[in-house]
Amino acid sequence: MSQIFRQHLEKFIKVSDDQFNEIMGYFETRIVVKKENVLVKGKICKHHFFVLEGLLRKFYINEKEAEQTVEFAIETWWITDNIAYERRAKTQANDQYRLIGVI
Secondary structure (H helix, E strand, C coil): CHHHHHHHHCCCCCCCHHHHHHHHCCCCEEECCCCCEEECCCCECCCCEEEEECEEEEEEECCCCCEEEEEEEECCCEECCHHHHHHCCECCCEEEECCEEEC
C-alpha cells in the first residue's frame, strides 16, 4: 500500500521518509469485499477514500428507489461525499467498493 500511495503523493510534493511515515499515521488500509458499502446514506462521513486497487462507485438511491451512479474512482483516485466530509455531516450518498481500497 505505502509504495503506491507514496508514488501518488510524489506526483505533487516531495516527502522525506520521516515525513511520509508521519503522513501514513493518518491512514489505515482496509480490504473490503465486493459490493460492500463503506459510506452509507444517513451516516456521518468521516473518511476520504483512496483506491489502491479496483474500483469505487458512488451512487444515490433516486426517488424511484433505483441506484443512480454519479461517480467512479479508479486506482489512485480519491472519492468521498465532499460536502458531508468537510462538514462532518450525514452523507446522502453510498460508496461501494468493487475490490480493495484504503481509507
